[in-house]
Amino acid sequence: MRGVALSYPMPTVFRFDGYRFFFYSNEGDPREPVHIHVMKDGGEAKFWVHPVSLSRSHGIDARTLxxxxxxIAARTEEIDEAWDEHFGD
Known part of the structure; x- marks a missing residue:
């Protein structure tokens, strides 16, 4: 649909030091493995959770990543539980 922005819910799992850790509700078909997005001040990153590794980022420096x-490694269990609750896995 040209010119129409589609909007999908982005449930927040937790916040840390001003960063928002969240999922996009439309995570592909078939759905990708468990991962989490992180956003703050226009910067965003995507991390795989098992094992924790960076998928992509922009606007966030290496030290912060x-x-x-x-x-994410410290809160993997919390992320897994939120993923299962949200996506029904």
Whole structure:
């Protein structure tokens, strides 16, 4: 649909140091493996959760990405539970 922006819910899993950790509700078909998006001040990154690794990013420096990966590793169980609850897996 040209000129029409489609909107999908983006459930927030948690916030840390001003960063929002969330899922897009439209995560592909078939759905990609468990991952989480992180956003703050126009920067965004996508991390795979098993194992924690960076998929892509823009606007976030390498030092911060390393710190965000550490946060994700520390909260993997919480992310998995939120994923299963949201997507019904």
């Amino acid at each position: 390393k710190r965000l990966a550490w946060v």
